[in-house]
Amino acid sequence: MxxxxxxxxxxxxxxxxxxxxxxxxxxxxxxxxxxxxxxxxxxxxxxxxxxxxxxxxxxxxxxxxxxxxxxxxxxxxxxxxxxxxxxxxxxxxxxxxxxxxxxxxxxxxxxxxxxxxxxxxxxxxxxxxxxxxxGIPIIRTIREGFAPDRILKFYGILNGTSNYILSRMTDEGADFATVLRDAQDKGYAEADPAFDIEGIDTLHKLCILIELGYGIRVDYRKIYTEGISRITSLDIEHARELGYRIKLLAICRRAGSLIDARVHPTLVPEQHMLAQVHRTFNAIFLETADVGPTMFYGRGAGxxxxxxxxxxxxxxxxxxxxSACTHRVPLPLADASGSGLRLQPVKDIQSRYYLRLSVDDRPGVLSRIAGVLGRNRISISSVIQKGRTSRGGATVPIFMLTHEARESDMQNAMRQINRLALVRQKTMLIRIADEISGE
Amino acid sequence: MxxxxxxxxxxxxxxxxxxxxxxxxxxxxxxxxxxxxxxxxxxxxxxxxxxxxxxxxxxxxxxxxxxxxxxxxxxxxxxxxxxxxxxxxxxxxxxxxxxxxxxxxxxxxxxxxxxxxxxxxxxxxxxxxxxxxxGIPIIRTIREGFAPDRILKFYGILNGTSNYILSRMTDEGADFATVLRDAQDKGYAEADPAFDIEGIDTLHKLCILIELGYGIRVDYRKIYTEGISRITSLDIEHARELGYRIKLLAICRRAGSLIDARVHPTLVPEQHMLAQVHRTFNAIFLETADVGPTMFYGRGAGxxxxxxxxxxxxxxxxxxxxSACTHRVPLPLADASGSGLRLQPVKDIQSRYYLRLSVDDRPGVLSRIAGVLGRNRISISSVIQKGRTSRGGATVPIFMLTHEARESDMQNAMRQINRLALVRQKTMLIRIADEISGE
Known part of the structure; x- marks a missing residue:
């Protein structure tokens, strides 16, 4: 030639x-x-x-x-x-x-x-x-490096803009809007940033990885997707106190014939390598049946x-x-290797949760909230209630971590809690990825 | 078929x-x-x-x-x-x-x-x-993922046995011999562990990566190789005080037509991802001209x-x-892409160094040693001299970090220092990889 x-x-x-x-x-x-x-x-x-x-x-x-x-x-x-x-x-x-x-x-x-x-x-x-x-050759790795293997789960930081914003909020204690404006000035975020910060870009990449890794067609509209625009510096600070970093993750876990796939802000244990992925860098932490845990890190854009x-x-x-050969590596979806797999509805997942509530500063508030959670089969593992103000009647935050609970129970509890008169803002809920482990 | x-x-x-x-x-x-x-x-x-x-x-x-x-x-x-x-x-x-x-x-x-x-x-x-x-598909990544790119440098933790021993020494403060014996009992180290702990296995892997990544033939006997058997819990403890972890690294850096390749214990900054690679895991931190820094992590054996x-x-x-095609990806060394490159002798490298000296506990010792270093164009960036004993005449350790110096100067200084009557044991020297950076 x-x-x-x-x-x-x-x-x-x-x-x-x-x-x-x-x-x-x-x-x-x-x-x-x-x-x-x-x-x-x-x-x-x-x-x-x-x-x-x-x-x-x-x-x-x-x-x-x-x-x-x-x-x-x-x-x-x-x-x-x-x-x-x-x-x-x-x-x-x-x-x-x-x-x-x-x-x-x-x-x-x-x-x-x-x-x-x-x-x-x-x-x-x-x-x-x-x-x-x-720049991370993750597609090649899945199609060729892990060709004989089954992917059990992966967690990806796949959007540089979101990770940049969360990194700077973490490093500087700055709030979301300030960092976003600065990122736009520096060219790290688009004038219309919704695509990046609302998780859509991460969702697109997640769909590609699922089709490749599991051989099933995916309807992106069925995947639960939540961005980072509601994360405040308070969330980041309290997550840190509790030993976590907040990252926007694409999550995918296989259990039997179910694929649990989601995009949302997640509390990642601070010792985990994904917590060390800063600024515009990307990383995929991936676990297969035979090779076990692996991680791939590098620039996600540029x-x-x-x-x-x-x-x-x-x-x-x-x-x-x-060499006159094509389709040496089969095209995605061509080998029907995913027959029998299907997406798991997000309501059926199990997770631990971080909650930030904004409530009236008066006695009995915590017991009302704990009561709602309890009736929904959710138990609390820790609570931080910051010192009440002297004047009372003000709004104060309560931070909670729960034990593992079912998403549908948590969503019911959230609806009931947000309807309470003593709850002043929509409660912030962030899922925790305790189950990520490198060894 | x-x-x-x-x-x-x-x-x-x-x-x-x-x-x-x-x-x-x-x-x-x-x-x-x-x-x-x-x-x-x-x-x-x-x-x-x-x-x-x-x-x-x-x-x-x-x-x-x-x-x-x-x-x-x-x-x-x-x-x-x-x-x-x-x-x-x-x-x-x-x-x-x-x-x-x-x-x-x-x-x-x-x-x-x-x-x-x-x-x-x-x-x-x-x-x-x-x-x-x-299990890390690093060969495929270099031959295919980075096919259009030039590798500038890489740092690899490539021997699980050595990393397991160093990890346990770090976590438990245990000494080398104890951990080695336990690793042998557990089957993580061979009865004759020299191959792993003296860096030979790491050297073999380094040679393969150099031939692949740079397209040159390598004589493994010309690559400086040092294992971990002289590392003590004192070195690990003081490296940690100074913000470092000790890892056995395969190092390769290209500068112009020179390839600086070595295997030795190295001080890695504790914030660096390579410092988070524990137990029997392997990782390669690699930087290319176009893609920039990347890292690949996973099980190195099993x-x-x-x-x-x-x-x-x-x-x-x-x-x-x-598909009836072979050599779709050219064989290593086949494309002559490494013509003009050669190995750099280790004596010509520049590095910062960690030194542990074992000296007489009497006045004037530090100035004698600093004098030798100074005459060899080596300047000291920090010294930790642990409290002198009351009785005098004993042997005490001195820990030093140097500024960047030339390896040949350092080797000359080491020979002169080890000859001093006041120096009681061969001085421990560990090179520092400050220049590793993930961003």
Missing amino acids: KHVNVGILGLGTVGTGAAKILKKNAALITKRTGCPIRLKKAADVDRSRTRGLSLPECVYTNDAASVISDPEIDIVVELIGGLEPARSLVLQALKNGKHVVTANKALLSHHGAELYAAAARHGVEIAFEASVAG MLPTGSAVVADIMAIARTMR | KHVNVGILGLGTVGTGAAKILKKNAALITKRTGCPIRLKKAADVDRSRTRGLSLPECVYTNDAASVISDPEIDIVVELIGGLEPARSLVLQALKNGKHVVTANKALLSHHGAELYAAAARHGVEIAFEASVAG MLPTGSAVVADIMAIARTMR
């Missing part, structure tokens, strides 16, 4: 990173692939985004369709993001016999099954290492880390093309 | 693990590979080792040569360990057109280049994920973790056979 031709759709951060790496590491890439990989076309509606790439004139185009129909292009790299036009372009590229590399977690979590089936039908590869945890994951996928496909 | 036939040589811990996994996970392995993988032969000189495997009568043999010459066997799995007869059997298997999977780090670190060349010549694969860090890595390699080759 003389060389492999690549066409990139979208020159945002990741597209620019991939193009830069293809250029600056060209000699290394050629040696390790066995042939040169050439960027033949790069499409973006915004010409100014090619600045800093010094692309030859003939490489830039504003017409994505011309890239996916170019008969010389072997691999189409979709880095536009979002659902449309990304979905249509990828489907057409697959239909045209192009291999596809994508970093698009929204697309895969919504339409993965359709895209994997199209790749199978047309005999081409679809690779997506960069869609989860940027031009070069994510760009490098994209280029690793391009090289994997180019290596496959040289 | 109907099925792929495997022959295992050696039914020790790893061989038994691989055989068990091939059996208990057979349905999953068949689905994910696209065809069944059958254990056709299992050879061991000791028949009793097949107990617990319930192998069919026709599978067991005591004749390894009959396995590598069996025309129906596609993949030979060498799990005998050591240099001979493993080397001859692997070479003959490759010559017979068999793919080879091995977990043998001693073999690869001594004869890797010869074996890789033989695999290339005969058009077959040689896979060795299980040779480094057991029947099922290492057996699973072996079976993952078998599956990778079986998947390749189904």
Whole structure:
């Protein structure tokens, strides 16, 4: 093979990173692939985004369709993001016999099954290492490293923006809104941050990992998802006093034929490695039946880390093309290995809980609340009630940890507690991941 | 393809693990590979080792040569360990057109280049994920996940026995000999533990990672190697007072065309993730040019973790056979990507150092020692001299941290200091890895 031709759709951060790496590491890439990989076309509606790439004139185009129909292009790299036009372009590229590399977690979590089936039908590869945890090769690890093994559970810090905000709140005692504004100024958070801080981005990545790891199709709408926007510096401070850090986790645990999958802020024991994952870093703590506990840590975003994951996928496909084999590693969902598994409704999970209540500062309040919890089969393991104010009548916080309880019982208790006149704000509830363990 | 036939040589811990996994996970392995993988032969000189495997009568043999010459066997799995007869059997298997999977780090670190060349010549694969860090897929990560990237440096805890001993010394304040004896009783250390505790096993794994990561042939005899047998509970206690944990590390750092590679006990900052790797666990902290810092953590040994890595390699080759392609990922050393790189002599490294001196308890001692260090261009950053005894004339320890200094200067200073009459024991020197950083 003389060389492999690549066409990139979208020159945002990741597209620019991939193009830069293809250029600056060209000699290394050629040696390790066995042939040169050439960027033949790069499409973006915004010409100014090619600045800093010094692309030859003939490489830039504003017409994505011309890239996916170019008969010389072997691999189409979709880095536009979002659902449309990304979905249509990828489907057409697959239909045209192009291999596809994508970093698009929204697309895969919504339409993965359709895209994997199209790749199978047309005999081409679809690779997506960069869609989860940027520079950490977790997709490859699950598909190849743990190929003979069963994943029992995993806990992922998969969104750099949320982790950055929680880290700074923890380090500085700052409140959510202040850190978010600063993160937006620094470019670590979008102008509209809902996608990151409400857990949607983490949910998308969780869906991809479940489809890969368990071989079942997942409806993302059925997965309980809660973000970090209600976390206050009070929660962080009291979690710390109790020996925990608060992290936004993607959680997935298999028990028999049930998959318990959720996204929510979680109290992580401070000695656990996941508690040491700071700022914009990502990590996945994963436990399999045979290999046992493992952890994978690295940058979850950024031009070069994510760009490098994209280029690793391009090289994997180019290596496959040289050897004239495809689907060496079966496509996700292709092996039906997940038959019989199903998602567990969140109401059926068991967990310990952290509660922050905002209540009237008067006698008998604690017993009323404990009474509601008790009637719902929830027992309290510890309570911190901060010193009552002298003037009374004010609002004070109560912090509680519970013993293990059933989520449906806890939700019933929450509804009853929040209806009490003496409860002044909606109670904050954070689940505890005591069961995470590294050994 | 109907099925792929495997022959295992050696039914020790790893061989038994691989055989068990091939059996208990057979349905999953068949689905994910696209065809069944059958254990056709299992050879061991000791028949009793097949107990617990319930192998069919026709599978067991005591004749390894009959396995590598069996025309129906596609993949030979060498799990005998050591240099001979493993080397001859692997070479003959490759010559017979068999793919080879091995977990043998001693073999690869001594004869890797010869074996890789033989695999290339005969058009077959040689896979060795299980040779480094057991269940952690670090070989795959370097060859595929980081294919377009350059490794700048890595720090590995690669020997579970040494890490177990250091962990228990740290947790319990116990001394080396006591913990070693207990580890031997528990089966975590061999009757002859030299291989593990003197750093040889770590050195073998370091050599494999260097050949893979940098594409250069390495002479293991040129790599500075020091074990943990001289570490005392005093060193561990004082390292902890200074904010460090002592770990046996494989260190490799690239600077220009020089590779600084070493194995020795190292002071690791206590906040660093590597300091959180306890007991028999392994971890590799690795930094690349584009992806940046990453860490990979998991079990480095054990029947099922290492057996699973072996079976993952078998599956990778079986998947390749189904698609009729080999050397999709180039063999180590095949791409000449390391031309121009060479090992840096240890005398040229720069480091900070921890020193424990055992000296006469009398005035002027510290100034004599500081004088020797100063004349060798070494400056002291902190000193702990424990309270002098009332009676004088006794031996007391002095603990020092130095600023960054050159290894050759430090070795000269050590020779001069150890020659002083007031120095009663050979001075303990441990290098500090302040430069490790996760962000």
